[in-house]
Amino acid sequence: MDIDPLARAVAQGDRRALARAITLIESGRDDHRAQAVALLEALKDTGREALRIGLSGTPGVGKSSFIEAFGLMLIARGLRVAVLAVDPSSARSGGSILGDKTRMEQLSRAPEAFIRPSPAQSQLGGVARRTRESVALCEAAGFDVVLIETVGVGQSETAVAEMSDLFALLLAPAGGDELQGVKRGIMEIADLILVNKADGALREAAVRTCADYAGALRLLRKRPEDPEDFPKALTVSAHTGDGLESAWTEMQALADWRRETGHFAARRAEQAAAWFAAEVREGLLARLTRDAETRARMEAMTARVRAGEVTPEGAAAEILAAL
Numbered sequence: 001m002d003i004d005p006l007a008r009a010v011a012q013g014d015r016r017a018l019a020r021a022i023t024l025i026e027s028g029r030d031d032h033r034a035q036a037v038a039l040l041e042a043l044k045d046t047g048r049e050a051l052r053i054g055l056s057g058t059p060g061v062g063k064s065s066f067i068e069a070f071g072l073m074l075i076a077r078g079l080r081v082a083v084l085a086v087d088p089s090s091a092r093s094g095g096s097i098l099g100d101k102t103r104m105e106q107l108s109r110a111p112e113a114f115i116r117p118s119p120a121q122s123q124l125g126g127v128a129r130r131t132r133e134s135v136a137l138c139e140a141a142g143f144d145v146v147l148i149e150t151v152g153v154g155q156s157e158t159a160v161a162e163m164s165d166l167f168a169l170l171l172a173p174a175g176g177d178e179l180q181g182v183k184r185g186i187m188e189i190a191d192l193i194l195v196n197k198a199d200g201a202l203r204e205a206a207v208r209t210c211a212d213y214a215g216a217l218r219l220l221r222k223r224p225e226d227p228e229d230f231p232k233a234l235t236v237s238a239h240t241g242d243g244l245e246s247a248w249t250e251m252q253a254l255a256d257w258r259r260e261t262g263h264f265a266a267r268r269a270e271q272a273a274a275w276f277a278a279e280v281r282e283g284l285l286a287r288l289t290r291d292a293e294t295r296a297r298m299e300a301m302t303a304r305v306r307a308g309e310v311t312p313e314g315a316a317a318e319i320l321a322a323l
């Protein structure tokens with residue numbers, strides 16, 4: 001395939017081309033991989049910068065409702081919004097978040113929006129890698145905001161935070177005084193905690209929960225590079241729209257601050273360096289298992305290690321030297 005026409009169409013913001021480009025990126029075929037790499041190279045100098053917002057929350061807190069309402073609000077402000085997902089459970093369940101067509105019904109119909117379900121892969125690393133590349137494509141396609149959604153399980157928040165400029169954690173109002181078992185690690189990477197469902201009978205509980213989290217955030221280590229009052233907790237309602245404007249204002253304020261202090265670019269540079277290392281690591285691992293000759297050498301060496309003919313260290317050194 002000639003990559004140039006596809007690259008041009010993506011750069012023009014053509015959503016069908018973007019969808020095709022992402023399909024190319026998600027492909028496991030070697031020739032597709034080479035094309036995907038060429039595509040990313042071709043699109044790296046568009047000079048466009050989206051705000052990449054990571055969003056996490058356990059099932060039921062209202063992620064799809066929030067993204068729908070928040071996305072529509074951004075579109076009403078003249079922005080183009082892309083929504084991607086990292087869902088490590090999709091491989092197991094066969095389904096995926098965002099796969100359900102009824103989610104974000106209005107947003108998915110808006111011409112200014114682009115919604116893509118989580119790629120089905122068995123490994124979080126694989127899902128994260130594809131999503132990260134999709135983020136770059138959405139940015140090249142001129143989307144102003146890229147929302148990267150994940151369910152609140154395991155390592156996926158970290159993976160999403162590592163491809164985002166900002167990270168928001170969505171919570172529901174708690175019944176009692178418990179902090180909903182939110183792991184400290186997740187609190188530490190959150191720039192904003194959004195307590196959703198602050199409406200009707202749940203409003204009071206949402207306000208209380210928000211105050212609890214604001215207190216908990218104050219106890220965490222401060223980030224000297226951010227404004228004093230971050231990370232922050234806010235109440236929102238995906239149903240009434242309350243707080244959505246404030247959430248956007250806070251996100252922009254933090255992003256602007258980081259841009260002015262240079263931390264925005266520094267964070268992206270760090271991420272790029274980490275991805276480079278990860279790509280090399282994964283590429284090497286793939287060669288160990290995919291290249292027939294290397295695999296045969298590995299198997300032979302494993303047998304010798306098992307038989308005690310060679311130490312594991314010596315065997316590894318020999319394999320690495322041969323690569």
Ligand code: GDP
Pocket residue numbers: 057058059060061062063064065066196197198199200202236237238239240
């Ligand atoms: P997700 O699993 O995190 O994507 O959550 P959903 O968006 O599917 O929402 C789960 C449930 O919470 C649904 O019944 C929604 O109607 C409800 N919900 C979502 N947002 C709000 C909100 O702002 N207020 C209230 N009262 N309910 C909400």
